Structure formats: structure tokens, C-alpha cells
Amino acid sequence: MPTEILYGGSPVGEYELAWKYGIGDLEVEMSVNGLDFAGVPENLQVAHNENGAITWTAPINDPIGKYHPKRSGTWFGVLDNQAYNSSDELAKTLRATITWGGYPYHLIGVPTHYGHSRAGSPKFQFSWSGIDISSKLYRRAQTMETVRSSRGNVITNKQALAQIFAEYGIRYDLADLKEIPINFQHRQNGRPGDWMQALLDTTMAAWCVEVDTLRCYQPATSGPVKWEYGDEAYLREDQLDANVTEVVNHVVVRRAAEASTAPPQGEPTDTDNNIKMFAFGNSYSQSFNPPLNGIRWEVSGDGLASDFICRNKDGNVFAVIAPRGAALGGLAYPTFLLHAGGAAVNGVASVSWTWGASSPLVPFSVTGAAGQIAFFGNQGHNVSGLITQEYDETYTVESMDSDSINRYGLNKIELRPNPLFARSEDAQWFADEYIRRKAWDSDPQTFRVNLNLALRVGDRVRIIDPLLGNEDRYVDQVTHLISDDSAQRYTRFRTILYGWRP
Structure with a gap:
């Protein structure tokens, strides 16, 4: 046990021992449709993504092919990629409860893939993987009724999102989402997840899945830091990858209501289509x-x-x-x-x-x-x-990051007109948030730490670095490797730096 715990003079909680120092008890409960799955995989790797589904992988060292879905026996037809029944109801899930240092972590996985390898050996190396309860949002060639606000019936982004989630049977939470009126959205021959993302992009909002609920929210730009990571005892490794080619510091959002027209036969037209x-x-x-x-x-x-x-x-x-x-x-x-x-x-x-x-x-x-x-x-x-x-028929809004322009020079872009916007004030919000997000993304940094199952996307962390200085960062990706082998048990998370605020 580290000496600072023995002689530090202050009590340390059970979970603090676990996430800071990697000391604690790991308890695993896993099942697939009532069959006990604990102890079967070599490990469980779970990746939580902002604006993306949870992905998980369970590799199995299976010398005799016992768990292969094509092998007769108890596990026949179980670990395959057939998650839905003929009524399009979710009929197969991986359910896991991982308790680490007294903290319970829950996962509901929807299988999408299985495979094996037998290179040079009759022994199977089997793998089973999937995503989360948002799986139906990734179906292609889907169609829903077009969303169109009209006089006396203005549709908001929250209402349009609720329609999508209800159609595909997904439990949702929109409490932390900024609500704005929207103008119009075609929802034909596409993916529901793309329609959802387009609606969220109007306020630069994000989404993630937490167990059985899809949560939409505005990324935290202020507030308390939830985690502090300091010296080498906490941080096993970190990697910074700053790329100046990604810098955008002046953005224009425009709706030009002018139609492209041609003159009648024999009549001239000037450059303005007059x-x-x-x-x-x-x-x-x-x-x-x-x-x-x-x-x-x-x-x-x-x-x-x-x-x-x-x-x-x-x-x-x-x-x-x-x-x-x-x-x-x-x-x-x-x-x-x-x-x-x-x-x-x-x-x-x-x-x-x-x-x-x-x-x-x-x-x-x-x-x-x-x-x-x-x-x-x-x-x-x-x-x-x-x-x-x-509704504003025409507008032109701009947003600039003067500090970035001074450091990198001007990099101006104009975004394509977005038919979802009804008001210029919403387009202005989008422009400000877009350029601030670009400032974040220009400085991503990834850390590997002791297993921390309570760390979530959307959390704010403080990195205490005696060499480079302290920074508060935003977490947009978290990957857990859960294993009985303590040397192979860790959390890796990606962060972006809080940038300029318009």
C-alpha cells in the first residue's frame, strides 16, 4: 500500500483507493439470456463515446469451440449477432454488473458481431462484440414523416427527437438539452441516428448512452471538476496530438433565400439574376x-x-x-x-x-x-x-476567435445553410459553439489511468502537471479494460481542452 495512504493523516474511501491506486476488490456478474457468462471472456473491453454508441468486446479463449454459436450444446445459437426476434423486439442482450472498489457499473450490450480464428491450430480464439440499446438508430433506408413547423404549430428540437426515440422504442432523457424551434427536416431513406445528430448539431449538443437510457445534453462549459489526476502514481501514460491544420477561427452561417433563376426566352439577365x-x-x-x-x-x-x-x-x-x-x-x-x-x-x-x-x-x-x-x-x-x-427568411451571422487568429492566422470557413434553423439567434448560437468546439478539438490529449468505472463522457477533469502546468479538460471518450489480471486492468480516456468562449 502506498505510504501516503498509511501516513497521510486523512482517511481514504474504498473507491478512492480503487480509482487512484488500483487497490480494491473486483466483482463480476455477467449473463446472456439467463446463462451465466462470468468468467467466460478473458476480459471485457467497453468504450463510451460522446455522439456515438457504446461498443464492447468479449474475447474468449475457447480451445474446443464450446461457446461457438454453431457448436451444439448449451451455448448453441447464443453468442451470435441475432439480437432481435421476428417481432423486432430486443431478444438477446449481454447484461453485466461490475463492482470495483464498492462502485457498481452496469452495461446492457446488444450483440452485432461474432468471429473466430484458428490460424495454425485447431483451437478457437473466439470473439463476441456489439453496441448498446441505440442499435436501431443505425439501420439504413428508414423513413419517417417529414418534420415541418407551420403557423400555430411550431415544432422544437426536443419534440422532433422524442418522435424518433418513440418510433424506435428507445428510452431517452432530454432534460439537459437546450430547446429551440426548428423549421424543417426531411426524414426519408436515411438513418435515424443521422436525423438525431442533425437535430443535436443545431445547438452543438451531444448524446451518449447510460445503461438503458439515451441522454442528450449540452456539454458542460463550466462547473466543478469531478476528478483530479496528479502525479505519476495516478497517470500511467498520456499522449498529446495537437494539429494546427484543424484550426478554424472564423465561421460564417448564412441563409440566402434567393432562388437561382434564369430569364425568359430572349431576355437578358445581369449577374444578380435580375x-x-x-x-x-x-x-x-x-x-x-x-x-x-x-x-x-x-x-x-x-x-x-x-x-x-x-x-x-x-x-x-x-x-x-x-x-x-x-x-x-x-x-x-x-x-x-x-x-x-x-x-x-x-x-x-x-x-x-x-x-x-x-x-x-x-x-x-x-x-x-x-x-x-x-x-x-x-x-x-x-x-x-x-x-x-x-422565422427569419434571410440572415448572415459570424463568429470569430481573435486569440486563435493572432496565434495561427485567419482560417475562415462558411458552413452550408441548415434548413433546421428557424431563427438567426439560433444560427448565431451554433456559430459560436462551433468555433469554440473547434478550439477544443485542436488540442486533444489521451490519458491511461487505473480503472475508474465512475468516469463518464461529459465529465470535467483537472490534470495536475508540475512540468507543463495544470489544465481543466473535458472528457469525450472513455474506454475500460476490465480483467481479473490487475496488471491489465485500466481506463483510457480522451480529453479536449476548454478553449475560447465567444
Whole structure:
């Protein structure tokens, strides 16, 4: 026993002895569908990942192939990769309770893989591995109903996530997640885990699995340090890998609602997609592929644009905007086609309009000044049904890390427009968190310590280093190697450094 424990003058708890000094009792309970599995694997390796499933591996030294799922006997068909039954219910799990220094650690594993090797020997080296209860989120070619906020029914990220988890039967905890309104999300022919991650990325949130619950949370940027690791008695090894090529210190997030349009036949256009109109009359039209949502326009010049006739992708007229009216020389349209204003007009595959004189007292045949028109909107999804205070059609937000720019020079990127954002303030939050996360990721450091089963992703640790100085770090990956051999029993964890705060 270390002398500082014997003569330090202060009591040391049972688990403190275990995680600091590697001294304690290890008790293992493992089963697979009621069959005792304790003592079968050589060890159990478990990796906890932020924004990723738990992965686990149980290697077995199996000289006669007793545990192979193809070998007849007690273990026939047990240690395979068939976790779900014909009703798509979870029917096979590895359940483990590991008690180390009095602390109980629990794992529910869902098998996904098994294999063996017999190179140069008839003896089997067998391996069984898998992930956690989030396994259904990794299925491909899945489809759910599209999420779309509308007037009077604004959907939040928490509500959209809850829909995914309910659909795939996953227990969840969203208590520590920042809630924001979202605009729109396609959920077709994809993986549910990708839809989940996209929703979490809007607030730079994270997720992990804790036993039987998937927890979504905002990574801790402040608060008490949970663990302190100091001298060589605690730290077996560490590795730093700082890469300047990963530095990003200026980020732009933009939503430009302008649609890409081409001019009518025979009409020129300038570099801003402004369609120039020289002849007066109703011969102007424009197509949009994909259809334009929230259509609007800007006119420059002295003429008057009116009678915007909107057609859907089937070529049918479904709305008329800004009619001139029969009294002023326009056509008389059916009342149900007339657009009263306020609500958006969506799904416009083509539009035709009339270019006339600026004064309604001047007939269309009378010439007047030329003009230009440019159409705007969003192609591919309906965005304008949201109540005004919940939706910003256009925005440009930026975030910069001045300290990083001074040290590394400017590295500016523009992120792709995100249809999930409804408000510019949420895009600003995302930009600030994105650049701060990049500051963290530029300085990752990995440590190997005595087995600490209570260490979790999302914890804050303090590294006491007499050579390089003390640092508070954030844990984003934890791997435990659990073994009866105390020399092979350890925890390895990856950390990122808290960086600049916008």
C-alpha cells in the first residue's frame, strides 16, 4: 500500500483507493439470456463515446469451440449477432454488473458481431462484440414523416427527437438539452441516428448512452471538476496530438433565400439574376426547379408588375398574386385563386406576370421606362408558414476567435445553410459553439489511468502537471479494460481542452 495512504493523516474511501491506486476488490456478474457468462471472456473491453454508441468486446479463449454459436450444446445459437426476434423486439442482450472498489457499473450490450480464428491450430480464439440499446438508430433506408413547423404549430428540437426515440422504442432523457424551434427536416431513406445528430448539431449538443437510457445534453462549459489526476502514481501514460491544420477561427452561417433563376426566352439577365424587361405586356414567365416556396420579388424601374399567375409542378394555376383588377385593365380571376397576402405561397413551379406602366391611368400599350425583376424564395421546402417571430427568411451571422487568429492566422470557413434553423439567434448560437468546439478539438490529449468505472463522457477533469502546468479538460471518450489480471486492468480516456468562449 502506498505510504501516503498509511501516513497521510486523512482517511481514504474504498473507491478512492480503487480509482487512484488500483487497490480494491473486483466483482463480476455477467449473463446472456439467463446463462451465466462470468468468467467466460478473458476480459471485457467497453468504450463510451460522446455522439456515438457504446461498443464492447468479449474475447474468449475457447480451445474446443464450446461457446461457438454453431457448436451444439448449451451455448448453441447464443453468442451470435441475432439480437432481435421476428417481432423486432430486443431478444438477446449481454447484461453485466461490475463492482470495483464498492462502485457498481452496469452495461446492457446488444450483440452485432461474432468471429473466430484458428490460424495454425485447431483451437478457437473466439470473439463476441456489439453496441448498446441505440442499435436501431443505425439501420439504413428508414423513413419517417417529414418534420415541418407551420403557423400555430411550431415544432422544437426536443419534440422532433422524442418522435424518433418513440418510433424506435428507445428510452431517452432530454432534460439537459437546450430547446429551440426548428423549421424543417426531411426524414426519408436515411438513418435515424443521422436525423438525431442533425437535430443535436443545431445547438452543438451531444448524446451518449447510460445503461438503458439515451441522454442528450449540452456539454458542460463550466462547473466543478469531478476528478483530479496528479502525479505519476495516478497517470500511467498520456499522449498529446495537437494539429494546427484543424484550426478554424472564423465561421460564417448564412441563409440566402434567393432562388437561382434564369430569364425568359430572349431576355437578358445581369449577374444578380435580375430579369430585364423592355417590352410591356403579359408575355413574361419564369420556371423554378425545384419549385419555389415563399415566393416574392423585387422590382426596380418605373414600371408596374402585376397579375403574378402561379402554377404548380403539374402546370395548374393555383394562385394569383397582386392582380391589377378589371377596372384597371386586368383580368377578372376567380375569387378562390386570389391571394390576399399574409400567408406564403409555396410550391410555385412557374410564374407569369404582366409588365405595365407605372400609372394605372396609362394603357398597357403606352410605352414607359424599362425595369428589372428578381425572384426570391426557398427551393425544396416550405419555410414561410412559421409565425413571424419564429422565422427569419434571410440572415448572415459570424463568429470569430481573435486569440486563435493572432496565434495561427485567419482560417475562415462558411458552413452550408441548415434548413433546421428557424431563427438567426439560433444560427448565431451554433456559430459560436462551433468555433469554440473547434478550439477544443485542436488540442486533444489521451490519458491511461487505473480503472475508474465512475468516469463518464461529459465529465470535467483537472490534470495536475508540475512540468507543463495544470489544465481543466473535458472528457469525450472513455474506454475500460476490465480483467481479473490487475496488471491489465485500466481506463483510457480522451480529453479536449476548454478553449475560447465567444
